[in-house]
Amino acid sequence: xxxxxxxxxxGLLPRHVQFxxxxxxxxxxxxxxxxETLSIAGPSxxxxxxxxxxxxxxxxxxxxxxxxxxxxxxxxxxxxxxxGFQTSFIVGWLYWINWILVTIVELIAAASFLQYWFTTVPxxxxxxxxxxxxxxxxxxxxxxxxxxxxxxxxxxxxxxILFILLGIFILLGIFPNxxxxxxxxxxxxxxxxxxxxxxxxxxxxxxxxxxGGAELxxxxxxxxxxxxxxxxxxxxxxxxxxxxxxxxPILIICGIIxxxxxxxxxxxxxxxxxxxxxxxxxxxxxxVLITAVLSAANSGIYATSRTLFAMAQSGEAPRAFLIxxxxxxxxxxxxxxTICILMGVFLAYRTPDQVIGYLMSIPGFTIILIWxxxxxxxxxxxxxxxGQPSFRVKWYPFMTIVAILMLALIFFAFIFNTNNxxxxxxxxxxxxxxxxxxxxxxxxx
Numbered sequence: 001x002x003x004x005x006x007x008x009x010x011g012l013l014p015r016h017v018q019f020x021x022x023x024x025x026x027x028x029x030x031x032x033x034x035x036e037t038l039s040i041a042g043p044s045x046x047x048x049x050x051x052x053x054x055x056x057x058x059x060x061x062x063x064x065x066x067x068x069x070x071x072x073x074x075x076x077x078x079x080x081x082x083x084g085f086q087t088s089f090i091v092g093w094l095y096w097i098n099w100i101l102v103t104i105v106e107l108i109a110a111a112s113f114l115q116y117w118f119t120t121v122p123x124x125x126x127x128x129x130x131x132x133x134x135x136x137x138x139x140x141x142x143x144x145x146x147x148x149x150x151x152x153x154x155x156x157x158x159x160x161i162l163f164i165l166l167g168i169f170i171l172l173g174i175f176p177n178x179x180x181x182x183x184x185x186x187x188x189x190x191x192x193x194x195x196x197x198x199x200x201x202x203x204x205x206x207x208x209x210x211x212g213g214a215e216l217x218x219x220x221x222x223x224x225x226x227x228x229x230x231x232x233x234x235x236x237x238x239x240x241x242x243x244x245x246x247x248x249p250i251l252i253i254c255g256i257i258x259x260x261x262x263x264x265x266x267x268x269x270x271x272x273x274x275x276x277x278x279x280x281x282x283x284x285x286x287x288v289l290i291t292a293v294l295s296a297a298n299s300g301i302y303a304t305s306r307t308l309f310a311m312a313q314s315g316e317a318p319r320a321f322l323i324x325x326x327x328x329x330x331x332x333x334x335x336x337x338t339i340c341i342l343m344g345v346f347l348a349y350r351t352p353d354q355v356i357g358y359l360m361s362i363p364g365f366t367i368i369l370i371w372x373x374x375x376x377x378x379x380x381x382x383x384x385x386x387g388q389p390s391f392r393v394k395w396y397p398f399m400t401i402v403a404i405l406m407l408a409l410i411f412f413a414f415i416f417n418t419n420n421x422x423x424x425x426x427x428x429x430x431x432x433x434x435x436x437x438x439x440x441x442x443x444x445x
Contacts, residue, residue, distance in 0.1 A: 103300030104344030167252030
């Protein structure tokens with residue numbers, strides 16, 4: 001496989017970009033993380049998902065606006081244009097770390113779902129097999145990667161639609177089941193807010209982890225054909241789909257299973273089918289879940305390798321990450337990501353019971369910081385536009401400022417939450433190290 005210095009190839013079509021972003025968002029966060037958010041906040045977790053959805057809408061609108069003005073700049077390069085080398089260095093590496101952790105979480109989650117069938121196989125072996133498969137996919141041309149991701153994401157979106165329809169039929173009594181008075185589950189076990197507003201706030205970290213991935217559209221823009229025209233439409237479509245695919249399934253799960261009976265061992269989606277007594281459906285759903293999280297991991301390797309390539313272009317990462325194959329695949333970026341994944345597999349070997357919980361909390365922090373940087377960049381760059389873009393954030397600057405304030409509030413709420421000590425410590429130390437390095441490596445613009 002010949003490697004040299006080349007540009008990335010513009011091989012992604014609009015449908016590829018939309019489904020890549022959906023693939024990054026619809027993974028462990030909804031299929032496995034939903035059990036955690038339900039245990040924290042009960043049915044009121046839908047409030048956290050709706051507020052998170054509002055923030056997602058503003059962030060994506062800001063990204064879409066900047067994307068129409070600067071169609072050849074991805075997220076990291078937009079931050080560089082707005083704030084220069086140091087901020088871009090911090091944000092770029094933070095985003096890379098975020099997606100490394102997300103990819104590891106998704107692969108370990110895939111392995112845990114495989115254990116539904118292969119109960120005696122260790123988690124780390126299944127994680128390793130999943131990693132080999134996904135890394136192999138990312139060595140193909142980007143158009144082939146985009147096509148495969150399109151079908152990967154299509155499977156889980158179809159499954160979510162079928163789950164929503166089936167759940168509605170069960171709740172309305174149209175589909176035969178043994179569940180008595182499902183609507184009482186929303187209030188019968190401590191009320192709709194069983195742990196108060198504090199429960200909703202505590203659930204935000206996993207919610208932010210879940211929604212993280214939408215901004216992947218801003219990473220894929222440099223490999224997208226006619227990005228200036230298609231980006232706004234793709235972004236808005238993605239936001240609405242993701243809110244629907246999170247809120248409706250959560251409401252259905254809460255109606256069918258009492259929130260305090262949702263097990264952390266299996267996905268709530270599989271548990272719903274088990275309780276509904278549909279023969280073979282739990283196995284089919286488990287297959288879909290495996291496809292879903294592998295798809296999200298697939299997006300993760302794409303995000304990490306392209307982020308490193310973009311940072312190498314602006315001097316914020318070693319120039320070795322500019323090396324691509326003749327098909328435009330950033331070879332060294334994928335190689336370093338693979339090494340980090342192997343470290344995650346080692347964690348699965350050492351602490352198979354705790355690894356997902358530990359790793360899932362950290363990307364929640366980093367996604368908040370990434371979203372803050374996107375909104376801040378839009379505030380900074382808007383006055384510098386040459387003319388008015390065709391797609392703009394409504395009620396500027398009010399909406400962007402509201403998003404910044406809410407994201408900052410959520411971030412500080414988690415820092416001072418004693419339940420997030422490990423995640424807080426890791427995140428703050430990481431940011432501190434990146435800030436220090438940014439001063440050491442500071443360049444004269």
